Amino acid sequence: MARGDLTDTQWDRLAPLLPGGKKPGRPPIWTRRQLIDGIRFRTRTGVPWRDVPERYGPWGRVYDLFRRWQRDGTWQSILAELQVQATTANATRLSALSTTSSDTGPWPRGTTSLQSDTKRPSSSKSSMSGCDQHIRYTPQCRVRHRSPRLWRRRSKSVG
Known part of the structure; x- marks a missing residue:
């Protein structure tokens, strides 16, 4: 596994969102994980498609998968679903924090933010009414x- 490749946890979250194969037949030579890592390598580094390392599969196959999924909207649906998952996870964490905390924040009771004891001198320009x-x-x-x-x-x- 290279430095920028998907971890097992990331792949477990991404795999159910990928479209299934349409035809039965010979098993693929290159796994989807390798091809997606190749797409991610190319988008992360900005190299030409022909310079994608061979460990991700032939550059033509990597490009073909990227382009097919771009045309049929697969990337957009994956992104939308990941955003929904992230939003619900954040909402769950925030609701858990709000039920366990009796304060409105990390500030002292009775205040809504950190208030400075010293007031800044106001200039005549900034205090125009x-x-x-x-x-x-x-x-x-x-x-x-x-x-x-x-x-x-x-x-x-x-x-």
Whole structure:
């Protein structure tokens, strides 16, 4: 197994999502795992298809599998199913954490975030009142909506 190849755990998760063979007959020479590892090698490194190492199978067979699954939407369905599995796993972990914790987070009770004991001195530019209410650019909110460098350049060119 090469450094970037699928682990057994990853393969066990991926194998049920792969489409089954359509025709009975002679067993394949190259396993799907080898071919998929070849596809992953090519996409990870960006080498031309002809430079895919021989341990993954002939480059034409690796490309053929990649292209067939790209055309029929197999890669999209695999990605969608893996995303669903990841979302449900994360939701399960989050629900387990929320039921075991009585706090809202790792912060002290009564706070929603880490609050600094020292307040930063506010500058006159950042404490302009009414800036959140402006939809269009106005001089009162120039710091929030426009870079000071552009403001200076524009004011010099205007006047």
